[in-house]
Amino acid sequence: MAPLRGQSETDVLVIGGGIAGATTALHLAERGVEVTLVEGDQPGGGATGQSGGLVAPDYIRHSPNTICDTLGADAGARLTRMIGDSAGFVFDLIDKHGIDCDPRQDGFYTPAHTGVMAKNQRAHADQWRALGYDVEFVEAAASERLFGSQRYSGALRFAAGGSLNPLGYVRGIVRAALDGGARVFADSRVISLQRRGGTWVCRTREGTIRSRRLVLAANGGNAALHPAMARTSLPLHVVQFATAPLSPQERMATLPEGGAFTDKRPYLFTARTDGLGHLISGYPTTLFVRSERAQCREAERRLRQNFAALPDPEISHLWRGLAWVNTSLLPEVYDLGDEAIAIQACNGRGIATNTALGAEVAEMLATGDREVLSVKPSRPEPIRFHAIAALLPKLLMSLAYISD
Numbered sequence: 001m002a003p004l005r006g007q008s009e010t011d012v013l014v015i016g017g018g019i020a021g022a023t024t025a026l027h028l029a030e031r032g033v034e035v036t037l038v039e040g041d042q043p044g045g046g047a048t049g050q051s052g053g054l055v056a057p058d059y060i061r062h063s064p065n066t067i068c069d070t071l072g073a074d075a076g077a078r079l080t081r082m083i084g085d086s087a088g089f090v091f092d093l094i095d096k097h098g099i100d101c102d103p104r105q106d107g108f109y110t111p112a113h114t115g116v117m118a119k120n121q122r123a124h125a126d127q128w129r130a131l132g133y134d135v136e137f138v139e140a141a142a143s144e145r146l147f148g149s150q151r152y153s154g155a156l157r158f159a160a161g162g163s164l165n166p167l168g169y170v171r172g173i174v175r176a177a178l179d180g181g182a183r184v185f186a187d188s189r190v191i192s193l194q195r196r197g198g199t200w201v202c203r204t205r206e207g208t209i210r211s212r213r214l215v216l217a218a219n220g221g222n223a224a225l226h227p228a229m230a231r232t233s234l235p236l237h238v239v240q241f242a243t244a245p246l247s248p249q250e251r252m253a254t255l256p257e258g259g260a261f262t263d264k265r266p267y268l269f270t271a272r273t274d275g276l277g278h279l280i281s282g283y284p285t286t287l288f289v290r291s292e293r294a295q296c297r298e299a300e301r302r303l304r305q306n307f308a309a310l311p312d313p314e315i316s317h318l319w320r321g322l323a324w325v326n327t328s329l330l331p332e333v334y335d336l337g338d339e340a341i342a343i344q345a346c347n348g349r350g351i352a353t354n355t356a357l358g359a360e361v362a363e364m365l366a367t368g369d370r371e372v373l374s375v376k377p378s379r380p381e382p383i384r385f386h387a388i389a390a391l392l393p394k395l396l397m398s399l400a401y402i403s404d
Contacts, residue, residue: 001042001174001186004207010036010183012365013202013211015190015225017043019166019350020343021217022173023093023358029180031366036209037174037182038202040189040221044170047219048350050321051166052240052270052282054260055352056108057087057158060329063120064127075376079330082360082374084133086352087160093355094164099172101165102275106258108161111143111152113265118153125156134159147261147271148254149306155261163260163272163280166351193225195338215361216342219350220324228336228379231386233345236323236393237285241299244314245277253309254279262348267400269302279303279310282321284397292318323348325393327383331357335377342380 012028014021017039028035039045059067064084068076091105112118121137128135136157138146143155174184188204193214195201200211216222222229246254251273260272271281281303289298296315303313326332326345331353334342343357356374363372370377383389 001184004038004185004188004204004209006207008036008207008209010034010209010211012036012213012215013038013200013209014215014217015193015202016217016219016221017041017170017174017184017186018046018048018217018219018354019170019173020219020354020358021215022170022177023355024215024217024343024362025182025184026173026177026180027359027362028365029177029182031362033362033366035182036211037177037184038188038190038204038209039184039186042186043174043184044167046221047322047324047346048170049167050240050319051323051351052272052280052321053163053166053351054108054262054270054272055087055090055105055162055164056262056349057084057161057352058108058110058156058349059083060347060349062330063124064131078374080131082356083353084128084131086356087158087162089359090164090352090355091160091162093173094169097172097176099169099176101168101172103162103164104258104260104272104275105160105162107260108158109138109143109146109155109259109261111147111155111261111263113152113263115153117264121154121156146255146257146259147307148256148309150308151306152263157259161260161352162258163274164351165274169351190225200338200340212339213365214340215365216336216340216344217358219344219346220322222342222344226336226340226342229334229342229344231382232334232380233324233326234383234390234393236325236348238282238321238323239285239295239299239318240280240282240321241296241315241318242278242280243303243310244316246273246279250309251277254307265400265404267397267404269306271306278316285320285394286398286401287394288398288401323350331375333357333361333373333375333377334380336380341377
């Protein structure tokens, strides 16, 4: 896609070509709102394209009951509906626009590694089912068969979840947005962004665009775009990798019925398979596993540790990813004033959550009704001692690595 060149104007400017920005632009265009998306790389070139591709309609820390205790009954119920419906929304969007991204709606699991956690997850399954969602707790024997791993005491299963190719997904959304009338400019890194006379003025290396309204959807990159966004999120660096295609025997013994999972261990582990038979997985970076060779050895070790059928795994691809988290581990929509808002902190759940949030933000901008948002807009607050806090994810993962 071509970069922004020359002078231009738009009603809504979206900065960031990941899932949040692309979905916002698509739904604005479908509602007839003039929208322009600007991305510093190609769409999906940042955290989206580096992700593991899991479609996870659940909380990281909370359950439907505890989120109501945290946010209040009404706000908690609204957020739970958005989270619970988010995976179905993703796969419906793929069907609607014919997006070629290897979609696999075969379930998302959160395996429990202790009996106490398994007990909690049984209760969480009851809470989700009471709200009408197809969620169950899979006991240990069944999870061993489903995963090909003896490491877990069972798992929470969200039937609506699954996996996809994240780069194919976001680029399919961008193509649908273009078809709907949005303008999209790639390789257009923002040099300056200023508010002048009631208008946002965005300058790139080769062009300038003026806009009445603004959506920041660059995730961790939002900090460089608006001063209020500085020090509001923390980086979680991860290593993603894919095996060579598994043999028929290995496939029968490793996730034989498909599905994807992220476990609950402190030194977390993820896994899914794709349409070509690769096993795709990931783990957080640490202070101890740094070189690419060491990261490849750690990938092999984790596969042997988790899957009995893979005593000698072959890693064909390895890459580094990045998730942005906040202290609440919940999605945030920030009101920056001056007709500007920001979507931030995917917290490792960005494919499903940011797809749903982008659609809601678009509806809010098109109708002016803030009640359509499942996440109440707030003013950004810097994380205290941010320079130190930014080191904590890697430090905590390093401690978890030692214990593992």
